[in-house]
Amino acid sequence: MRSDRGSWGRVISGGLIFGAAAVFVSLVGMVEALGVRVIVIGVIDFGRLLLLLIGLGAGYQAARRGGGGVVIALLRGLLAGAATGAGLAALLVLGSEVNLRGMFINASPALFEIISFGRGAAGVPLVVAAGAVVGVLGAAATLLPGTVRGPLGAGVTATIVIGLFQELLQIILQGEEGVRAAIRQLIFVPEGLPPRGALEVFVVVLVASALWRSRRPVVRGWISKRPPRTQRLLRLLGLLLAVAVVLVLPAAGGLFVSQVLVLVGLYTLMGLGLNLEVGFAGLLDLGFVAFFAIGAYTVGLLTSTGQYGVAHWSFWAAVPVALVVSLIAGFLFGLPILRIRGDYLAIATLGFGEIIRLLALSDALRPWFGGSQGILAVPKPNIGGFEFSGPMQIFYITLVSSAFIAFVAARLRDSRLGRAWMAMREDEDVAEAMGINLINVKLLAYGIGGAFAGMGGAIFAALLGSIFPHSFNLLISINVLALIIVGGMGSLPGVVVGSLFLVGLPELLREFSDFRFLVYGAALIIMMQVKPAGLWPAAAVRRELLKEEPVGAVTEGPVAERAEA
């Protein structure tokens, strides 16, 4: 009984932590700012959804911990949810008694309106009750069998996504007649997603997901019984379909979507490079933006028709040079830090990134690099008269180069050099004793990783048509590092997934931009807790983290050390 009481205490304190999170996102202004984006008209907006998700999380978390039957689990969820609600209720009471705005400028009447369901301090019981209900729902989610939870989750997620991006989707589905217009009119009204549309989306996705779940083994079975040639053909077909979808994205999505996609592509290129250094070779690098800058400046200087242009080359002639220059920069970058390890490496590389930016910015070098005014009049790439004039066209350059570089990275990973990187990542000393030439292998990692980022920089220069030193700040290095952690260290698909999530998503949800780094931090912490290997883990990491704890096996030594590290 005593231990039971202890566990109820834990449920409540867990709920209060979620409540604190809810108070926090309210006071930093997220709830109100995101509230601008309505998800389902008259039902819910993004800010309220955020609070709702926190409540669901509290219930989910509480129910998942500890045993007990269905009722106990639901009770845990109820209690945790109520505690979360109590947190917000406390804010409400405080806000009605004291003027919080002196300290928290976001503690506006509008915020309290949202939290209290428009009732002010009188809404306190309602808030707690709502928290409890939501907590029970969260707890219920843990109890549902996968066959129900899966489709349900898919339906809810699809509805939220479609609601969030209704504006974008409506643009994509614009037109007066035809299939697109029909779909649009079926789901949306001009102002957004109405409850009826939301319900339609939910039901359709739910049914489709449930059907797919029950039919999947049959389909798989059918495919596996086809002759190998047919199987290959089917796989090819699937691939072609995916490629076709990607190819029409800019045309379908329009200028804004293309812009975002190009940005995702550039970060993917950088991510592939940094992934090679950090994920494959285990060399931390916080100055990675340097290579991006070097690629951009090389193309800028070689192609610009303005004051600082030195050669007036075409983009295509300049790109190989940019690759070579950033490759060499990688070697040079690597030389002084060959013997540095661990935390010191982080500091040293951090310095390098800044050095390149400051050099570009410096007055002494202004006659060559343009100083803070940058390099202007970088022409657009073109092929035989076709000009890659904007994001919608440059998207294709980004796509092709990302695909090519991902291919190169995959081949490198599986090569002898890749094995050497892997050994070095696992244990530098032993790798050396195995006969691996650490110097070569390290320099190659820095060089090739740098060249990948240089490719990104080259495209960046052409995209903007001008280059300014302030574009190459530390935050870019940190973004890239964050995205490969979120995607999964050492994993190639993870890079793409990571940049979609950390670059693409915040860009599409403009309201997020003020809270970008808050979201990054939260995403990283949640990732470490929930999916420490990343969204799309690399094979070796997956093995380590998903392995069962073998009974009685010795887990001392390197494993334990790594776990602490």
Add this chain to the structure above:
Amino acid sequence: MALLELENVHVYYGNIHALKGISIQVEEGEVVAMLGANGAGKTTTLRTISGLLRPREGRVHLRGESIDTMPPHVIVHKGVGHAPEGRRIFARLTVEENLMMGAYARADPHGIKEDLDRVFALFPRLKERISQVAGTLSGGEQQMLAIGRALMARPRILLLDEPSMGLAPVLVEQIFETLKTINTQGTTILLVEQNAYMALTIAARGYVLQTGEIALSGKAAELQANEEVRRAYLGG
């Protein structure tokens, strides 16, 4: 000509004079033991031979060729295999990947396959666990893997740093049996051990290291009979 010869080797860690003029010889085909208390400089000696440390003074010869200025990866190519102290296996890689890493310096797929079979014949336990993640192996299995990985380079001389450390007596005996087999199959062994008793049963000769200097050397039987050695390392 000795296979391996250290000539008056001095090694420093900063100001710490770790090896103070060590001379050692290992003949082709021998098992030579190197004994000594904690901190005597045994690991330092092996790391110097592998090129992981540089002698400030003195020479290291492999078949008459001076290797003390060569980088480690070249020394591996020349036939020196090193199983480092403390079973430094690659914990996140599988048994097979660990072994293949040992063959990194080689480019003869056929020979590598042969040696893989040989390692599995020596350590059948490793074959059973071929795709297990090495970090989840038991301590004894990890030691087997560390030795097997060093063998995968097909070294002329194998440097072993305390293979018995932390193992149960039965397992120690088993490992030393295997070392004997490895030696009869043609690999010279320089064996660093705290377990002097076991080491001297398979070694032909031995050196006793004391605070960076050779205090004693001789035939295994002589060392076993030596009063000082008995007192310090054999518990009697």
